Amino acid sequence: MSGSEHIKDEQQGTIVVNLHKDEYDVYIGRAGRGKVGYFGNPFDVRVFGREESLRRYEEYFLRRIEEEPVFREKILELRGKRLGCFCKPRKCHGDIIVAWLEQHEEELIATARKNGRAQREQPDEKSIKRAKQFHLRMLARKLTPEPVRTEMRTVQERDHELYVERQRTLLTGGD
Structure with a gap:
């Protein structure tokens, strides 16, 4: 089932669904099989176990939200959408995304208004460089025993x- 089959309804709230069983708007799994995986959890459950994988993802997610304006904007754009992942109905990194969105409802509303009035600003070189450095640090942490x-x-x-x-x-x- 593809995301294009489902009509977005921001009033329904953001939810995570099993992409094999339900229609979804945005794929949030890892990259592979033709999927980009931008919102995917880089901490594989098969390597770290579910609880540790989710703990690491939450730390990773909150750092990216804080340090990467572009990532934060993309997360804010998930409001009201059905997020498709393999994990559901089990605990999923998508639950962390949804919880953050629910906690930042006012910011979401302000962002929606801003995006309605003006085009999104392009990230500056410094933000891009910080984002790349952050990703390299996280990858090094993941690969170092x-x-x-x-x-x-x-x-x-x-x-x-x-x-x-x-x-x-x-x-x-x-x-």
Whole structure:
């Protein structure tokens, strides 16, 4: 079932549906099989388990909302739409999107009015660069095993302790 078969009704609220069983407006699964996957959860349930995958996605989602104006605008445009994902009726990253949309209803209304009056602004170069850097950091985190990340943090802490000790030695004249 494709999204074009369903007529959008903003009064119904945003919902997540199983894309194999229900009509949907916007695909929110991962990229693949001809789908873009812009709204997809990069944290695979088969790798992280459902709860951990959703926990990581929520952190990822909230960072993107805060740091990427274009992503935030695209999320705001999901208001009142049926979001299609494979997960439903199980817990889904789409539930996180819907919860955020419900919490930001006033902003959604203001954005809808703004979009009705003026064309959307293009993102500046700085925003684009920050978005790319953010995606690279998230990808690196996803691909780096937890034991390696733990060791990296330990080394970082040791380096900081050595730096502080050196500064202290320089200030006290070696005493």
